[in-house]
Amino acid sequence: MNQQYQARIYVTLRPSVLDPAGTAVQSGLKHLGYENVEQIRIGKYIELKLKAENELQAQEQLHKICDQLLANPVIENYRFDLQILEPNLVGLNP
Amino acid sequence: MNQQYQARIYVTLRPSVLDPAGTAVQSGLKHLGYENVEQIRIGKYIELKLKAENELQAQEQLHKICDQLLANPVIENYRFDLQILEPNLVGLNP
Structure with a gap:
């Protein structure tokens, strides 16, 4: 049975890239x-939830998702953490 | 002497608020x-760095900054964590 994971992904501008929004806030x-x-x-x-066979598979898929859609690798870095969701919590809305 | 802190702030839409960008990504x-x-x-x-007398003062100031500028309390929640910066790292760019 597939396991469900909660992923938290942080996408940040590379340090060498100017951040006009950050300057405006400052x-x-x-x-x-x-x-x-x-x-x-x-x-x-x-934040997203994904189903995978195991944590390694979930990590591989998240790397692909980040590279393809969530982050622009030319100007952004990303990192993520994964948390396994207990079966009795799967399907519950937060 | 003031201590410098690294703050990481997470601003999320309240669960009851629709997230069109999230739907588009999905x-x-x-x-x-x-x-x-x-x-x-x-x-x-x-991410930001701020100087404060102590951690409590830094937290109070961050709450004000989030409420006034970084988050819209009507539709967004926020949370943050604080990390003390070693004096010998202060002023260095990451």
């Missing part, structure tokens, strides 16, 4: 009086 | 042949 924070905040970088956070 | 994955993926939700992931 400037907004300065306007609001927060002078002690710096190096803001804005990325994407993606 | 449909894209189905087109690519990934039938085993479901419940995709897309949020924001923000």
